[in-house]
Amino acid sequence: MSRTxxxxxxxxxxxxxxxxxxxxxxxxxxxxxxxxxxxxxxSGMIWNIYHAVVAIAVGFVLATLLALGKYSRKGWLHYPCSGFIFVFRGSPLFIQFFFFYSAFVLLPREGIEINLLVTTITAETRWLTIAQVGALLVLILNTAAYSAELFYGALRAVPRGDLEAADAHGFTGVSRFRRIVWPTMLRLAWPSYTNEAIFLTHATTLVFLSAFPARQQSGDALYYARYFVDQTFNPFVAYPLVGLYFVALTLAIIGLFGLVNARLNRHLPRAQRMRFRFRPQYIR
Amino acid sequence: MFAFCTDPDTLPQWQWFACYLTSGTHLAFYWSFVVVMILLALAAPAALVMGLGGALLMRARFAPLRWLGQGYTAIVRGVPDIVFFLFVPIAVGQGIEALLHQVRCPHWDMPIWQGNDFIVCPEARVPPRGSPSWVRDLYGFSLAVLAFAVVFGAFVGNTLHGAMRAVPRAQMETAEAYGMTRGQAMRRVLLPQMWIYALPGLSNIWMILIKATPLLFLLGIQDIVYWARELGGAKTSRYTYPHPDWRVWYFLAVLVFYLAVTWASQIFFERLTRRVGRGLATAESARA
Structure with a gap:
């Protein structure tokens, strides 16, 4: 008797x-x-999507700050940001997961007391050993480093004429960045950023393969696929299924980011628009 | 390792560490770093060969060959390669055994796939039952190299295909004007010139290959990650060298190792780009 x-x-x-x-x-x-x-x-794709969406959203903000830091001429900003980017881009994400997990495990379970002169707050640490928090943090830092490098390249490629025009119109400081530099930076970086979002999504499969345990057997898509392969000794069903799910997810990302790209480029004639090219490189 | 290591409990601090870090399991840990380098040294040329084959297939004039090349690169690039790393070794391993089974045991009447089990006759087992553990390790390692070659071959193939198209059309026309055949023009003009165009892509792929090496762990090979977990875990006083949970330091060491390799590769590729670019009319050489 089998299930329907x-x-x-x-x-x-x-x-x-x-x-x-x-x-x-x-x-x-x-x-x-x-x-x-x-x-x-x-069902496992729930966690892949969760990790990807949150990491991309938070990582985007962090990446913008990091890119600005690396672009800065001030040494105390430039070197830490470049160093951060090099460390996270230069080492395997797989090892980063292991490293951070073993570091999180060492933290005291009852939390760390942080003394803020007026009050003491307790930083919760026990959540960090859970994949949905700890691994998410690693993913955020990782995608922030990769995206920051893209944004940094785009910052350097902002046309000088745009900046001169901004100066001529009297834009300074934050409004110059927000109204002129940032939109152009995004527009230039968006096609490669789309790729980055895709790779990050695919990298979420590493979470449960590495140190982070799947509690109550609740894991991501690849976790269940591996479970089925272990049970049936047949890799020809479960793995291709994961592949299909990811192809669908990838298409969804391309579609969604394509809409943003169209909006970023809406003032330009069609021929000058930035075009997306799929350049997969999954391992990070 | 050292003569004074006989009784670790009584040793002062630095000698204890000297003994600890040269214990037998630690030597295995250091060896696993060498294994990573060996894997890189084997997988890179293998991927280059696969990639060159793929790129040439993609340029083939015979359409089915072209489809084969395009299909290979498209499939591998479209699916997370972690899936491929898990899939290729199992699939190839089962494939080899099934093939040997057909050859060596023609009279075996039971099916190979019995429900959820994969059973071949004893003569077709690879590696044969009872073979020493290093043979099994070597076999697993070879399958891993193959998986790396398949996945990275597709990346390389795509890059080389682009690089071949980037060689100026006039170069090939000149070669034809000199009366070279298609093959001659390919060997003498196209292949030597494509490298400068391929180099940025190839260096990128090399960096990814470096970062893919810890995936050996997933294939059940006793690699860096395995030993770092094994050695770093807390050891009770029943062990010769008891210590608390030191995994974080071991993984820090692994992290630093990878950063060093990446950093060295970056410098190497910068030099190589300058060298390969000599004598070619690119923006870089015009500046020198």
């Missing part, structure tokens, strides 16, 4: 969120149906 597709969907659609949201036991051995694999791997 609807039963697997009902049973496992939210399994990645934890035991309380679905059937507590994963299907085993010969009991595994094709629909189980589709549903559970799709």
């Amino acid at each position: 597709c609807w039963e697997s969907f009902e049973g496992y659609a939210l399994r990645a969120l934890g035991r309380d949201y679905a059937e507590p036991l994963l299907p085993r051995g010969l009991d595994i149906t094709f629909c189980d694999q589709v549903v559970l791997i799709g």
